[in-house]
Amino acid sequence: MRGHTAESPDVLVVGGGLVGTAVAYGLAREGARVTVLDEGDGGFRASRGNFGLVWVQGKGYGLSPYARWSRSSAQRWPALAAALLEDSGVDVSLRQPGGFHLCFSDEELAEREKRLSTLQAELGGDYPYQLLDAKALRERLPAVGPAVVGASYTPMDGHVNPLKLLRALHQSMQRRGVTLIGSSQISRIAPEAGGFAAHGKLGVWRAPRIVLAAGLGNRALAPQLGLHAPVAPNRGQILVSERVAPFLHYPTINVRQTDEGSVQFGDSMEEVGFNDFTTTDVLSTIARRGVRAFPLLKEVRLVRMWAALRVYSPDGFPIYEQSSQYPGAFVVTCHSGVTLAAAHALRVAPWIAGGAMPDELDAFPGGRFRAAGQILSHA
Amino acid sequence: MTSKPLFRVLAPRAPAVADATVQIWFNDQPLAVPGGRSVAAALLAAGVQRFRATPVTGAARAPYCMMGACFECLVEIDGVPSRQSCMVTVQDGMRIHSQEGARDLPFEPSHVSEENAHGR
Numbered sequence: 001m002r003g004h005t006a007e008s009p010d011v012l013v014v015g016g017g018l019v020g021t022a023v024a025y026g027l028a029r030e031g032a033r034v035t036v037l038d039e040g041d042g043g044f045r046a047s048r049g050n051f052g053l054v055w056v057q058g059k060g061y062g063l064s065p066y067a068r069w070s071r072s073s074a075q076r077w078p079a080l081a082a083a084l085l086e087d088s089g090v091d092v093s094l095r096q097p098g099g100f101h102l103c104f105s106d107e108e109l110a111e112r113e114k115r116l117s118t119l120q121a122e123l124g125g126d127y128p129y130q131l132l133d134a135k136a137l138r139e140r141l142p143a144v145g146p147a148v149v150g151a152s153y154t155p156m157d158g159h160v161n162p163l164k165l166l167r168a169l170h171q172s173m174q175r176r177g178v179t180l181i182g183s184s185q186i187s188r189i190a191p192e193a194g195g196f197a198a199h200g201k202l203g204v205w206r207a208p209r210i211v212l213a214a215g216l217g218n219r220a221l222a223p224q225l226g227l228h229a230p231v232a233p234n235r236g237q238i239l240v241s242e243r244v245a246p247f248l249h250y251p252t253i254n255v256r257q258t259d260e261g262s263v264q265f266g267d268s269m270e271e272v273g274f275n276d277f278t279t280t281d282v283l284s285t286i287a288r289r290g291v292r293a294f295p296l297l298k299e300v301r302l303v304r305m306w307a308a309l310r311v312y313s314p315d316g317f318p319i320y321e322q323s324s325q326y327p328g329a330f331v332v333t334c335h336s337g338v339t340l341a342a343a344h345a346l347r348v349a350p351w352i353a354g355g356a357m358p359d360e361l362d363a364f365p366g367g368r369f370r371a372a373g374q375i376l377s378h379a
Numbered sequence: 380m381t382s383k384p385l386f387r388v389l390a391p392r393a394p395a396v397a398d399a400t401v402q403i404w405f406n407d408q409p410l411a412v413p414g415g416r417s418v419a420a421a422l423l424a425a426g427v428q429r430f431r432a433t434p435v436t437g438a439a440r441a442p443y444c445m446m447g448a449c450f451e452c453l454v455e456i457d458g459v460p461s462r463q464s465c466m467v468t469v470q471d472g473m474r475i476h477s478q479e480g481a482r483d484l485p486f487e488p489s490h491v492s493e494e495n496a497h498g499r
Contacts, residue, residue, distance in 0.1 A: 143484075242482065243434040243481040243482070244483070245481045245482065245483045245484055247484050260434060260435050261434045261435075261481040296484045296485060297484070299485070300482075300484070301461060303450065
């Protein structure tokens with residue numbers, strides 16, 4: 001390992017969640033000296049509240065580069081998991097057996113077919129999926145209930161232990177020389193000769209390059225660097241059961257069983273501002289849908305519940321951009337920090353280190369929302 | 380990690396009525412335990428050290444928090460798996476088993492569960 005000093009990083013990464021640490025880890029693998037500035041325990045920390053899917057199916061409907069980008073990350077996930085195991089000793093429990101999206105009505109199943117066939121056509125046919133009727137589905141997932149009329153399946157999907165992933169990224173990046181500064185919320189970033197100065201409660205950090213990976217904090221930081229990242233919170237709530245004997249060997253969009261036996265229920269979306277409290281009505285809807293999917297769970301005890309805030313852009317797609325006004329300043333923000341971790345470490349980091357921008361990222365500048373805002377203001 | 384009990388019974392100043400002995404079974408062995416307390420407290424008082432085996436490594440575990448937070452004291456009580464024994468009052472005649480790993484799920488083919496639902 002090279003001896004790096006905190007005083008002279010090549011890159012500052014603002015944000016120590018899944019996005020920031022994946023980028024920092026990838027930069028360290030490229031040989032860059034990196035300092036990560038993490039907000040601290042007062043942050044909303046989407047990375048500690050997510051569901052843990054490495055998910056491709058259905059994503060990118062309306063913007064197929066997002067489908068390609070998600071798929072490229074899922075394909076690189078085994079390499080990321082192996083690298084993290086080698087660097088940190090942490091096994092993140094990656095499983096990619098394919099995933100199911102269960103449907104409770106014929107209309108829902110028809111909508112799946114439309115969505116997945118459109119994506120398959122837009123990706124030139126390279127998008128494997130199957131639509132299963134109730135009988136075919138029961139052969140694959142014997143525990144599904146009578147309310148499930150069918151499902152879509154793709155071999156592209158999987159899941160991971162998201163808390164172990166965050167720990168593995170933190171440990172791996174630090175073992176490769178990244179400096180992590182905690183409790184250092186950044187309030188102001190100033191472009192200056194030769195780079196950028198990030199001002200926080202604990203001090204000022206300087207580097208020739210800077211990456212905004214501050215989740216919901218990017219909204220206020222981006223304009224200071226000529227960037228635009230109008231992200232807003234989107235709340236998701238999750239229920240977790242006691243550990244039970246293995247019954248579900250594939251992830252589904254709203255129910256998954258972890259490698260250690262817990263069952264997670266989720267997939268709610270609410271726009272309620274900066275409120276990460278749970279609510280009984282949403283949790284009961286999530287639980288009811290889970291038991292309709294798998295009736296054998298009806299007596300299973302739930303042991304934890306929580307809510308977390310997705311980092312959501314106006315169109316739901318990520319934002320990747322280098323500032324044209326201040327080259328060397330980048331914004332990286334998304335709501336799928338788990339799925340996209342491999343792309344962030346293995347494709348975004350080399351771009352930030354000075355390589356070419358990955359082709360897919362042409363579709364994701366923050367400026368697309370500025371244009372929309374102008375149209376709206378003239379309406 | 381040890382499953383040696385972290386708790387011991389304090390000697391009462393006077394015999395308490397609530398502590399009348401009750402008869403239970405633990406892993407099919409009859410056991411006379413003091414009543415008027417949780418299943419966890421009663422089993423600890425009777426010298427039980429191993430309440431369960433963890434689902435992940437199979438390690439032996441015993442009560443840790445005694446207040447419903449840690450889930451270390453899980454046992455099967457009268458056929459119901461994974462109960463928090465610190466949150467259940469011991470009753471005469473209870474049949475208790477150590478919780479061996481993850482609980483099983485009662486698997487019912489889906490057409491059967493639908494009939495059950497309609498029958499209620």
